[in-house]
Amino acid sequence: MLRQGAVTGILLMAVAQAAEAPMWNLARLFHAPKATPAEGFQADGMQALFYEGLPYRGKPTRVFAWLGIPKVEAGKKLPGMVLVHGGGGTAxxxxxxxxxxxxYAAISMDTCGCVPRGSYGNWQRDEQGGPPGWGGWNQINEPREDQWTYHAVAxxxxxxxxxxxxxxxxxxxIGLTGISWGGYLACIIAGVDSRLKCVVxxxxxxYTNEHGFAGSVAALGKEAAERWMRWWDPSVYLPAARMPMAWVTGTNDFAYTMNALQKSYRLPKGPRTLCIRIRMPHGHGPAGEAPREIHAFADSILKGGDPLPTFTAQGRDGHQVWATxxxxxxxxxxxxCFTVDRGNWQDRRWEAAPAQLAPGRATAALPDGVAVYYLNLFDCRDCVVSTEHVEIPRSIP
Incomplete structure (x- = not known):
């Protein structure tokens, strides 16, 4: 007969193993959910739907979504995009x-248990919705299956x-793009949903504990912070991503700083494209939804369009930098693109100077005192692609 201490140890081990079991039941999630019309919501050319979500606190949930499908010729099919909104947003x-x-056919769903009635950041809660966003900081001690990231990804x-x-x-x-917190979710989804052909x-x-939300992670306390990072940080899931990914951002993003960005985009095993503009605005609307690089990238993979330019190598020889x-x-x-500042990433002043072009090669001379640099190319569509950024010592050897 086992002693009480041994039984307790076995039970604790079982609980720990259950907590680290596979996060999502993909056999269930890869099956199309039941959907019904969402009465009282209208938009030209699309359907307002509720579809079945996962249980929240033991009760069924539903998810609001807009679904739009353009007319298509008989016998042909359309590519599709899944659209994941950011903080304060909705479908x-x-x-x-x-x-x-x-x-493209497209679907945009609410990931915070709301419906698109109200105002930005103050949308109406649905009585059958899942957990509210964002980050789920105050939910970390609830059951894992009742936390926001678990539901939003699902x-x-x-x-x-x-x-x-x-x-x-x-x-x-079918591809997927997400903005801000939706971009965070997109990183996780890229490592979970292998059916996707591209993710932006x-x-x-x-690396949430190393960027603008680091304070929110630290405020959880050591054990809870480690658990949040283990369960909900994209760095856990990105190594499993195999599809092409395009990372679209700006140098001074208030939340997702370039140090964390670089560590993130180096994790996936598939092809990557960087599109980093100086001081790119942060938000929905034209800022985050309409960059031409997103559409050109998706077209190249899902519609056979011309791909964005591709960097094949980069390097530095003293003050001279180059990329092929x-x-x-x-x-x-x-x-x-360069900065001489070495403080907070969000506060650094970035400048741009012309680089020299030769067939298949770009070169530039670094000004004195540069702390970080990268190179941008703009093609005839005005689409930008970027090299990795490089941090250099205070004195260039």
Missing amino acids: FANWVKLWNDRG QAILGHSLLAAQPEVDADR PVYGCG FESQRPIARAEL
């Missing part, structure tokens, strides 16, 4: 229309399954 019909106008994957099940949609040509995080990345590249489109210009 956005205009975002769906943006992709519909480009020839809701997006279920949205993908619903979109893929539409008869007009080619299930093998806008602003969002992993390949491009199917003409390159209009190149620039050296």
Whole structure:
């Protein structure tokens, strides 16, 4: 007979193992959820839906979504995009229309248990919604399956399954993009939902304890912070991502700083494209939804369009920096992006200077005192691609 201490130890071990079991039941999430019309919501050319989510606190949930499917010729199918909103947002019909106008079917779901009635950051709660966002800081001691990230990731994957099940949609040509907290979710989803053919995080990345939300992680206390990072940080999931990813952001993002971004984009095993503009604004609308690089990247993978330029190598020889590249489109210009500041990433002053172009190669001379630099190429569509940023010592050898 086992002693009481041994029994207690076995029970604790079982609880710990259960807590670290696979996070999501993909067999369930990869099955299209049941959907019903959402009465009282209208937008031209699209459907307002509720679809079944995962249980929250033991009760069924539903997820609001806008689904838009353009007209398609008989016998043909459309590519699709899954759209994951950011902090203060909800399901956005205009975002769906943006992709519909480009020839894509698209779905945008609310990930915080709300419906699109109210105002930005103050949307109406749905009585059958899941947990509220963002970050789930105050939920960390609740059951794992009742926390926001668990539900938000599942809701997006279920949205993908619903979109893929539409008869007009080619299930093998679906991508996903997310903005801010939606970009954070996109990073996790990229490592969980292998069906996706491309993923575009806008602003969002992993290593939450090293960027603008580091204080929120630390405030949880040591044990809870470690648990949050182990369960909910994208760095845990990004190594499993295999699809092409484009990372779209700016140098001075208030939340997702370049140090954490770089560590994040180095984790996935698939091809990556960086699109980093100096002081890119942060937000929904044109800022985060409409960068032309997002659409060109998706078109190249899902519609057979010309790809964005690709850097093949980069380096530095003293003050001289260089990068080699390949491009199917003409390159209009190149620039050296740099800062001499070494303080908080959000506060650094970035400047741009023309770089020299030769066939397949860009070069530039570093000004004195540069702390960080990278190179940008702009093709004839004014799409930008970036090298990795490089931090250099105070005195260049």
